[in-house]
Amino acid sequence: MAQQRFVIVGGGLAGAKAAESLRDKGFDGKITLVGDERHLPYERPPLSKDHLAGKADRDSMTVHPDSWYAEHDVTLALGIGVSRIDRDDHRVQLADGSGHSYDKLLLATGASPRRPPIAGAGAPGVHYLRRIEDSESIRDTFATASHLVVIGAGWIGLEVAAAARQAGVAVTVLESAELPLLRVLGPEVAPVFADLHRAHDVDLRLGANVAQIAPNGVKLADGTEIAADAVVVGVGAAPNTQLAERAGLRVDNGILVDDALRTSDPDIVAAGDVANAFHPLLGKHTRVEHWANALSQPPVAAATMLGQRASHEDLPYFFTDQYDLGMEFVGDPTGYDRVVFRGDVAAREFIAFWLKDNRVLAGMNVNVWDVVDPIKALIGGKAPVDPEALADPGKPLTAVE
Numbered sequence: 526m527a528q529q530r531f532v533i534v535g536g537g538l539a540g541a542k543a544a545e546s547l548r549d550k551g552f553d554g555k556i557t558l559v560g561d562e563r564h565l566p567y568e569r570p571p572l573s574k575d576h577l578a579g580k581a582d583r584d585s586m587t588v589h590p591d592s593w594y595a596e597h598d599v600t601l602a603l604g605i606g607v608s609r610i611d612r613d614d615h616r617v618q619l620a621d622g623s624g625h626s627y628d629k630l631l632l633a634t635g636a637s638p639r640r641p642p643i644a645g646a647g648a649p650g651v652h653y654l655r656r657i658e659d660s661e662s663i664r665d666t667f668a669t670a671s672h673l674v675v676i677g678a679g680w681i682g683l684e685v686a687a688a689a690r691q692a693g694v695a696v697t698v699l700e701s702a703e704l705p706l707l708r709v710l711g712p713e714v715a716p717v718f719a720d721l722h723r724a725h726d727v728d729l730r731l732g733a734n735v736a737q738i739a740p741n742g743v744k745l746a747d748g749t750e751i752a753a754d755a756v757v758v759g760v761g762a763a764p765n766t767q768l769a770e771r772a773g774l775r776v777d778n779g780i781l782v783d784d785a786l787r788t789s790d791p792d793i794v795a796a797g798d799v800a801n802a803f804h805p806l807l808g809k810h811t812r813v814e815h816w817a818n819a820l821s822q823p824p825v826a827a828a829t830m831l832g833q834r835a836s837h838e839d840l841p842y843f844f845t846d847q848y849d850l851g852m853e854f855v856g857d858p859t860g861y862d863r864v865v866f867r868g869d870v871a872a873r874e875f876i877a878f879w880l881k882d883n884r885v886l887a888g889m890n891v892n893v894w895d896v897v898d899p900i901k902a903l904i905g906g907k908a909p910v911d912p913e914a915l916a917d918p919g920k921p922l923t924a925v926e
């Protein structure tokens with residue numbers, strides 16, 4: 526039988542981990558990983574944290590060292606993107622006209638920063654953050670800028686604000702909602718992040734509508750002008766689905782896949798930020814733009830490519846580090862009717878639980894560690910819990926019923 530050829534499109538964490546999983550599972554055919562960035566696949570969380578702060582160099586972020594790819598016989602095609610998938614011929618075409626035939630194909634094309642429909646949002650010198658070069662050019666501004674404006678109080682905007690403050694730069698954060706992270710955390714928990722940034726002298730302006738953006742400042746809809754030495758826009762990311770759409774795959778807020786990460790074409794799977802996967806425990810499609818998902822989906826994608834039965838059932842998990850606040854979040858709070866706190870919210874040392882009908886949907890531990898597994902067990906338990914026991918720090922989480 527001819528040697529099997531697997532192609533991975535996307536040289537990020539999900540793509541690199543899928544290559545690793547395929548070899549771990551004993552695949553001895555050809556693996557080609559095509560990535561449009563010229564760097565070895567790397568992890569992005571440090572781009573808004575230690576790399577932005579100048580504390581982590583490029584090499585420390587790579588998923589595997591250069592030598593790993595040769596040792597595992599993985600062919601890297603970096604610096605040129607795939608421009609087309611020919612499903613009938615089982616072939617991907619690269620932007621330089623070259624191509625690769627595949628038996629199975631993984632799409633791990635990630636996401637790109639959203640550009641808000643605001644005048645000047647695409648102007649040269651207005652910063653977005655997704656790639657190494659973006660992080661380094663924002664870091665360069667810290668050396669000379671005295672005032673940074675951040676548009677969007679989501680995770681990335683807030684992490685950039687924290688890094689800038691720690692570099693001694695004055696920061697204004699503009700957010701159109703009434704609280705930072707309101708959509709993700711809800712009104713009970715989001716104030717924690719407003720207080721955190723205000724305690725570090727961030728000028729946090731909520732309910733602010735930006736009408737115009739320029740590299741040297743912004744204008745609000747009410748006419749207020751805010752001058753700045755640099756502007757960073759962090760208003761979310763959109764999945765890179767263009768290739769899949771052009772190939773006629775089913776796409777809806779990401780490439781639609783089942784729990785085995787199979788697309789509407791049985792020879793094509795998708796994983797990572799670009800995949801909108803059916804989640805059997807949540808009972809719905811979910812697209813997760815987080816690091817842990819780009820780690821846990823590739824083994825499932827690899828198994829599916831190898832014809833093995835696999836299902837991705839990990840709960841969404843996310844972490845952030847801002848100033849001296851470290852946080853982990855697990856679960857999906859959609860539809861919650863109550864939030865229960867355990868610990869000291871004012872001291873930023875607590876766990877928050879999102880409940881519906883006294884069942885735990887999600888939990889967030891702030892500066893409290895080694896509790897993710899018991900929180901997952903509470904979410905997975907699906908039985909109602911006693912909210913008073915949940916709130917009682919004297920009662921071990923494993924004993925909450």
Ligand SMILES: Cc1cc2nc3c(=O)[nH]c(=O)nc-3n(C[C@H](O)[C@H](O)[C@H](O)COP(=O)(O)OP(=O)(O)OC[C@H]3O[C@@H](n4cnc5c(N)ncnc54)[C@H](O)[C@@H]3O)c2cc1C
Binds near residue numbers: 559
């Ligand atoms: C600044 C920043 C900070 C973050 N911090 C955290 C954090 O603290 N915690 C957390 O849980 N998550 C965090 N994340 C999210 C996490 O990094 C992502 O979930 C993860 O990178 C997703 O990996 P991926 O491989 O799916 O996609 P990506 O990392 O986006 O990789 C996809 C790759 O595919 C390439 N590509 C796209 N189209 C093509 C094509 N046609 N041909 C070839 N290549 C293509 C892209 O250029 C990219 O290199 C952060 C993300 C960013 C940007």
